[in-house]
Amino acid sequence: MTSTDRRRARLATSLAATVAATGATLVVGWALLDRYAPTDTARGFLIGGGIAAALVVLAILRAHLRPSAAASPDRVLAHLGDERDALIAREALAAVGLAALLLSGLATGLVAAGVDALGVTTAETYLLLALLVIAWRRASARH
Amino acid sequence: MDNEIRRLREEHGLSQAALGAALGVSRQTVISLETGRYDPSLPLAFTIARHFDLSIEEIFHDQH
Numbered sequence: 001m002t003s004t005d006r007r008r009a010r011l012a013t014s015l016a017a018t019v020a021a022t023g024a025t026l027v028v029g030w031a032l033l034d035r036y037a038p039t040d041t042a043r044g045f046l047i048g049g050g051i052a053a054a055l056v057v058l059a060i061l062r063a064h065l066r067p068s069a070a071a072s073p074d075r076v077l078a079h080l081g082d083e084r085d086a087l088i089a090r091e092a093l094a095a096v097g098l099a100a101l102l103l104s105g106l107a108t109g110l111v112a113a114g115v116d117a118l119g120v121t122t123a124e125t126y127l128l129l130a131l132l133v134i135a136w137r138r139a140s141a142r143h
Numbered sequence: 144m145d146n147e148i149r150r151l152r153e154e155h156g157l158s159q160a161a162l163g164a165a166l167g168v169s170r171q172t173v174i175s176l177e178t179g180r181y182d183p184s185l186p187l188a189f190t191i192a193r194h195f196d197l198s199i200e201e202i203f204h205d206q207h
Contacts, residue, residue, distance in 0.1 A: 067169075068160060068170065070169075071171075072169075072171065075169060081169075082167065082168040082169055082172050083168070083172075083183070083184050083187060084168065084169070084171070084172040084175060084181050085169065085172075087181075142180070143175055143180055143181045
């Protein structure tokens with residue numbers, strides 16, 4: 001097997017695993033939310049999740065097909081990252097994990113105080129996503 | 144930590160991408176190593192030393 005064949009096989013495996021995992025998550029999540037969640041939550045989850053899955057597939061394709069243009073998140077998502085990429089991901093995810101603990105505590109308090117639960121959890125999700133981007137960029141600049 | 148990676152790479156006529164490919168790391172990691180923003184792990188330091196046929200001490204210098 002040539003190195004090109006190996007690269008293609010790795011790309012195919014990576015894409016198949018991503019599509020299978022995200023597809024299963026989207027279907028199960030949509031089914032649960034459609035049954036138990038209020039208003040359009042299930043549809044929002046499906047659209048948001050679908051967009052996220054498409055971005056992940058794009059990142060994997062870029063890491064495999066145009067390595068020179070790939071950034072650290074592309075390589076990590078494609079499992080092609082080196083030790084610096086792993087360090088950056090670890091630092092960024094650690095920051096998000098710590099923030100998630102604090103924000104979840106705050107969100108619980110807000111909901112207990114009578115604030116709309118859907119709004120609070122939506123705001124928390126977007127805050128954590130924004131924090132992930134910021135933390136990743138800061139870690140990349142530091143290392 | 145200071146290092147001689149940029150000088151050695153240029154002496155060997157290698158681009159950052161070519162050195163990265165030889166070491167199994169990205170071009171961005173080579174840039175970070177050269178500017179001293181990233182200190183490599185011991186296995187990567189050994190790989191770099193082997194690549195240039197030098198010892199680790201000849202490439203990396205403790206600033207203290």
